[in-house]
Amino acid sequence: MIQIENISKNFGxxxxxxxxxxxxxxxxxxxxxxxxxxxxxxxxxxMVTLFIPESGSITMNGRDTVKDYKEIRxxxxxxxxxxxxxxxxxxxxxxxFYARVFGSTIEENYDLVKDVYxxxxxxxxxxxGQLSGGxxxxxxxxxxxxHRPEILVLDEPTTGVDAVSRKEFWEMLKKVQxxxxxxxxxxxxxxxxxxxxRVALIQKGKLLQVDTPENIISSFPKKLYALxxxxxxxxxxxxxxxEQVYSAFPFGQYLHVTxxxxxxxxxxxxxLLREKGHDQLQVEIALASxxxxxxxxxxxx
Amino acid sequence: MNNLDIVISARNLTKKFGSFAANxxxxxxxxKGEIFGFLGANGAGKTTAIKILCGLxxxxxxxxxxxxxxxxxxxxxxxxxIGYMSQKFSLYEDLTVWENIRFYAGIYGMPKKAIQEExxxxxxxxxxxxxxxxxxxxxxxxxxxxxAFSIAIIHKPAIVFLxxxxxxxxxxTRRQFWELIYEAAHQGITVxxxxxxxxxxxxxxxxxIMVAGEIKAIGKPxxxxxxxxxxxxxxxxxxxxxx
Numbered sequence: 001m002i003q004i005e006n007i008s009k010n011f012g013x014x015x016x017x018x019x020x021x022x023x024x025x026x027x028x029x030x031x032x033x034x035x036x037x038x039x040x041x042x043x044x045x046x047m048v049t050l051f052i053p054e055s056g057s058i059t060m061n062g063r064d065t066v067k068d069y070k071e072i073r074x075x076x077x078x079x080x081x082x083x084x085x086x087x088x089x090x091x092x093x094x095x096x097f098y099a100r101v102f103g104s105t106i107e108e109n110y111d112l113v114k115d116v117y118x119x120x121x122x123x124x125x126x127x128x129g130q131l132s133g134g135x136x137x138x139x140x141x142x143x144x145x146x147h148r149p150e151i152l153v154l155d156e157p158t159t160g161v162d163a164v165s166r167k168e169f170w171e172m173l174k175k176v177q178x179x180x181x182x183x184x185x186x187x188x189x190x191x192x193x194x195x196x197x198r199v200a201l202i203q204k205g206k207l208l209q210v211d212t213p214e215n216i217i218s219s220f221p222k223k224l225y226a227l228x229x230x231x232x233x234x235x236x237x238x239x240x241x242x243e244q245v246y247s248a249f250p251f252g253q254y255l256h257v258t259x260x261x262x263x264x265x266x267x268x269x270x271x272l273l274r275e276k277g278h279d280q281l282q283v284e285i286a287l288a289s290x291x292x293x294x295x296x297x298x299x300x301x
Numbered sequence: 302m303n304n305l306d307i308v309i310s311a312r313n314l315t316k317k318f319g320s321f322a323a324n325x326x327x328x329x330x331x332x333k334g335e336i337f338g339f340l341g342a343n344g345a346g347k348t349t350a351i352k353i354l355c356g357l358x359x360x361x362x363x364x365x366x367x368x369x370x371x372x373x374x375x376x377x378x379x380x381x382x383i384g385y386m387s388q389k390f391s392l393y394e395d396l397t398v399w400e401n402i403r404f405y406a407g408i409y410g411m412p413k414k415a416i417q418e419e420x421x422x423x424x425x426x427x428x429x430x431x432x433x434x435x436x437x438x439x440x441x442x443x444x445x446x447x448x449a450f451s452i453a454i455i456h457k458p459a460i461v462f463l464x465x466x467x468x469x470x471x472x473x474t475r476r477q478f479w480e481l482i483y484e485a486a487h488q489g490i491t492v493x494x495x496x497x498x499x500x501x502x503x504x505x506x507x508x509x510i511m512v513a514g515e516i517k518a519i520g521k522p523x524x525x526x527x528x529x530x531x532x533x534x535x536x537x538x539x540x541x542x543x544x
Contacts, residue, residue, distance in 0.1 A: 034471075035442070035443070035469060035470060035471030035472070035474075036442040036469035036470065036471075037441055037442055038471075132343060132344045133343040133344065134343055134344070156469075159468060159469060160343075160388075160465065160468055160497065161343060161497065162341070162342040162343050162345075162497055162538075162542070163497060163499055163535055163538050163539060163542075164342055164538065164539055164542040164543060165342065165343060166497075167539065188468070188469045188470075189498075190472060191535075203471070232504075233483045233487065236480070249472075249473075249476050250476055250479060250500075250504060251500060252499075252500040252503040252504075252533055252534070253503050253522065253523065253526075253533070291472050294472055295472050295473050298471065298472075298473055299473070
């Protein structure tokens with residue numbers, strides 16, 4: 001279990017993490033969801049003993065990150081946001097190196113990394129610096145796992161990775177989770193939240209909400225409409241000029257819209273827009289996504 | 302000469318590195334004022350093609366014109382007529398907002414007086430008056446990206462190339478960024494954009510999907526969604542790239 005109590009971390013005047021409280025359960029796949037600069041990396045570095053907090057404490061499976069940092073480092077796997085393996089060592093050499101540093105061998109824990117490592121094994125003689133983005137990521141995950149950590153901390157493993165490789169990476173994480181390892185993973189992609197057991201939405205160093213993805217979605221407090229018309233740019237400007245409209249955001253093929261007064265119906269919204277002259281206008285009730293909730297919380301904070 | 306509104310035309314664009322073909326006979330046209338999404342998995346060959354279109358690298362073969370200029374012999378003119386920004390490199394962190402604007406406008410060859418006028422307009426439009434003399438390094442990422450985009454089109458280029466411009470940007474700022482893109486397109490600037498956010502792919506007028514050096518699909522988002530019997534572009538992308 002990870003227990004985070006009243007943790008704060010500043011860099012000069014920048015309050016990177018502000019008085020965060022959080023509990024992450026054993027064998028949980030927990031997501032920190034937020035944009036760049038939200039404080040995700042700082043919180044993770046505090047967890048893996050790379051930063052000392054200004055105030056508050058974190059215990060990782062009962063060990064304190066300041067007092068017991070040496071012990072924690074033996075039992076935690078950390079994959080930083082930037083690729084940090086040895087570019088001039090081969091795939092195989094990197095893995096062997098990380099195993100050895102932690103007093104283990106590849107053979108001893110091979111069962112744990114097998115699924116991931118086998119995908120890059122055909123290139124095991126290749127230098128790590130010459131791997132493609134997706135392969136680098138698989139190697140980094142293998143290296144973070146090779147000492148059989150109790151807790152795995154992954155900082156934005158899918159940033160800049162294409163949609164297909166992202167899906168594959170999450171499938172690998174689910175398998176790792178089944179071995180009983182607690183996983184904390186951060187991501188700026190809101191759609192990845194639904195793949196976690198629980199998530200914390202984080203913005204400007206503060207937690208906006210912590211819950212299961214389902215509960216977060218059902219907490220969306222307003223009626224949400226999905227609108228379509230021939231010209232979305234025009235539709236968006238019309239919506240912004242209507243005072244009953246609380247928010248209007250592009251969402252793929254739709255515009256997601258909420259109104260100030262939820263007593264109003266889809267037909268009322270249609271009536272408000274009718275006089276603005278939109279071709280092929282459609283108004284439907286929509287289900288909120290994590291991203292809708294996140295933006296709503298950002299707006300109301 | 303009835304193709305005046307084609308601003309990028311690629312015929313059999315091929316680029317080889319030794320025996321490896323990073324781009325295999327790409328064929329596509331991009332029209333004036335269009336938002337064109339250039340999608341593909343990591344390593345599919347997008348960056349290679351973008352470098353060629355920006356006049357930074359020569360193709361191995363093929364007939365390619367950008368803003369009316371030839372990518373083999375007129376790279377100087379191409380560079381004057383395009384704008385470029387990416388997530389990885391956009392502005393100088395140790396220069397202020399104002400200095401970055403002046404620097405880039407100067408590079409693009411704008412006269413001094415025009416720089417002054419356009420810079421003031423731009424700062425006002427973005428609501429950056431209070432940040433005019435702040436170092437870029439001190440600004441939040443979303444602000445930087447909005448500024449970088451505005452600077453990339455300050456010289457009113459025919460085409461602006463955006464390479465993953467919104468990676469890591471918060472969801473509200475990401476949408477404000479797309480409003481800037483729409484606005485630029487409405488003014489007639491062609492937008493050539495890559496992204497890993499599949500909802501953003503759906504904001505494009507047309508898009509192409511590259512797989513292993515080849516363009517496997519090209520069309521309007523809705524056409525592709527229907528053609529691949531998918532719910533959204535995310536599904537189309539996964540179906541294509543997994544083959």
